[in-house]
Amino acid sequence: MRGNGDIKEVVLYPGCVSLNKYPGIVKSSIEVLKLLNVKVRLPTSMLCCSRPLERLGIIGEEHTSALAHFNVTKLMGDPDEIVVVCNGCYLAFRRALEADDLKKDVGLRAKCYHIAEIIWRNRQYLAEKAKVKLDKLKVAVHVGCHYLFYPHGDVIKGEEGEDILEDIALAFNANVVDYEERRSCCGGTIVKWFREVSSSISKRKLESIMEVGANVVLTMCPYCLRTFNRVQQRLKKLKRIESIMPTLHVSQLVAVALGLDPLKVAGLHLQVPAQELEALLKLLTPQPPP
Amino acid sequence: MVTIDKLSLELNKCVQCGTCTSACAVSRATKRFNPRLLVYEAKKDLITEREDIWLCLNCHICEARCPNLVKISDLILDARRKVLEKHGEDRVLEFYSGLVKALLNIGVIALVTSSRVEDFKSESGLNIPTLTEPLKSELHELLKKISLEVRLREVMGIERER
Numbered sequence: 001m002r003g004n005g006d007i008k009e010v011v012l013y014p015g016c017v018s019l020n021k022y023p024g025i026v027k028s029s030i031e032v033l034k035l036l037n038v039k040v041r042l043p044t045s046m047l048c049c050s051r052p053l054e055r056l057g058i059i060g061e062e063h064t065s066a067l068a069h070f071n072v073t074k075l076m077g078d079p080d081e082i083v084v085v086c087n088g089c090y091l092a093f094r095r096a097l098e099a100d101d102l103k104k105d106v107g108l109r110a111k112c113y114h115i116a117e118i119i120w121r122n123r124q125y126l127a128e129k130a131k132v133k134l135d136k137l138k139v140a141v142h143v144g145c146h147y148l149f150y151p152h153g154d155v156i157k158g159e160e161g162e163d164i165l166e167d168i169a170l171a172f173n174a175n176v177v178d179y180e181e182r183r184s185c186c187g188g189t190i191v192k193w194f195r196e197v198s199s200s201i202s203k204r205k206l207e208s209i210m211e212v213g214a215n216v217v218l219t220m221c222p223y224c225l226r227t228f229n230r231v232q233q234r235l236k237k238l239k240r241i242e243s244i245m246p247t248l249h250v251s252q253l254v255a256v257a258l259g260l261d262p263l264k265v266a267g268l269h270l271q272v273p274a275q276e277l278e279a280l281l282k283l284l285t286p287q288p289p290p
Numbered sequence: 291m292v293t294i295d296k297l298s299l300e301l302n303k304c305v306q307c308g309t310c311t312s313a314c315a316v317s318r319a320t321k322r323f324n325p326r327l328l329v330y331e332a333k334k335d336l337i338t339e340r341e342d343i344w345l346c347l348n349c350h351i352c353e354a355r356c357p358n359l360v361k362i363s364d365l366i367l368d369a370r371r372k373v374l375e376k377h378g379e380d381r382v383l384e385f386y387s388g389l390v391k392a393l394l395n396i397g398v399i400a401l402v403t404s405s406r407v408e409d410f411k412s413e414s415g416l417n418i419p420t421l422t423e424p425l426k427s428e429l430h431e432l433l434k435k436i437s438l439e440v441r442l443r444e445v446m447g448i449e450r451e452r
Contacts, residue, residue, distance in 0.1 A: 016399050058386060151364075190347055
């Protein structure tokens with residue numbers, strides 16, 4: 001099963017969107033890994049996984065794999081384990097590293113994990129260390145298509161809940177609310193060209209989330225997070241919604257639950273507007289001592 | 291990866307049941323997009339004539355729901371690649387050339403645009419350097435070797451800036 005194994009040291013590949021738009025995701029992931037006694041290294045330089053160009057049809061799978069090879073050998077020092085925080089990077093690296101041409105022919109040994117998989121595997125251990133109660137959160141989970149429908153192999157399915165994120169939220173005693181559009185796409189990948197169609201897909205999803213009374217969206221993909229934020233900002237500007245539903249990456253939710261600073265570590269102020277952030281932080285109360 | 295050329299077996303798996311279309315978020319948002327119809331057009335070798343291939347989210351839900359496991363997303367991606375190779379879709383290139391240039395010149399496609407993000411990164415030790423000149427040269431050699439640079443020049447009509 002994905003996420004098993006005794007991991008001592010990893011290279012955390014931060015991904016473009018998380019590193020340069022929501023760096024709290026990267027910082028939270030580093031801190032969560034440290035709490036699991038995992039030594040974390042970062043790449044020596046940043047090079048995009050190139051998956052966004054591949055899904056547009058501009059480059060092919062063979063090019064993405066070659067860039068993955070360059071990333072792993074030249075910028076990561078050929079590690080045993082790579083952890084990513086983005087579903088797109090996950091698809092690019094895992095597919096490349098499991099393909100015969102890199103694994104057998106070139107001899108790369110690295111395995112690629114999503115940070116959500118590491119958290120999922122250690123969810124009970126991490127939940128025991130929680131310092132903040134999440135029981136007032138009504139979480140709408142959005143796994144994201146490139147993990148939920150990962151086309152090149154098995155991924156973690158839910159054990160206690162419906163999916164990997166529900167299992168994690170439940171371990172921290174958050175309430176998970178089901179909603180009709182739970183497995184539908186965020187709509188983000190065509191936003192640059194088909195803005196209206198893209199917005200309509202995102203809006204349908206967000207309305208479905210709001211209908212069931214959720215107060216936070218939980219995702220494991222920074223690109224989906226960005227889509228939800230962008231669409232809501234646009235709708236708020238048009239006065240079609242009054243407030244923006246906070247969207248958190250799973251590493252940020254877990255970091256906050258572990259008592260790490262919501263601003264200095266999770267960087268929530270970089271992605272949640274001030275008023276909505278204040279309301280969210282009020283829902284988080286200290287865990288009573290055992 | 292499935293390509294249209296190798297796809298006759300893949301296409302023959304499709305029974306035109308329409309499960310893909312009923313699962314598709316784009317099809318619900320607009321009548322302009324119908325993955326079932328795109329597979330049908332692929333069977334007639336006409337998929338590269340279709341404008342709607344650019345509407346696909348590449349979310350793979352169609353493949354996950356397809357009872358016969360037809361690789362529909364791959365098929366549409368392959369059609370996009372073929373269209374770009376043959377015709378050089380100007381609108382596509384115009385929209386996305388910024389991404390390609392950013393990848394070639396800086397190494398990343400999403401850039402920091404906020405001073406608050408910049409500050410957070412500095413305080414958190416997350417200022418990972420961009421590619422050094424020797425690494426850029428090495429990457430450039432690799433891109434040549436895998437014909438990506440040629441491909442990008444053909445498709446996007448751009449040269450790598452030094």
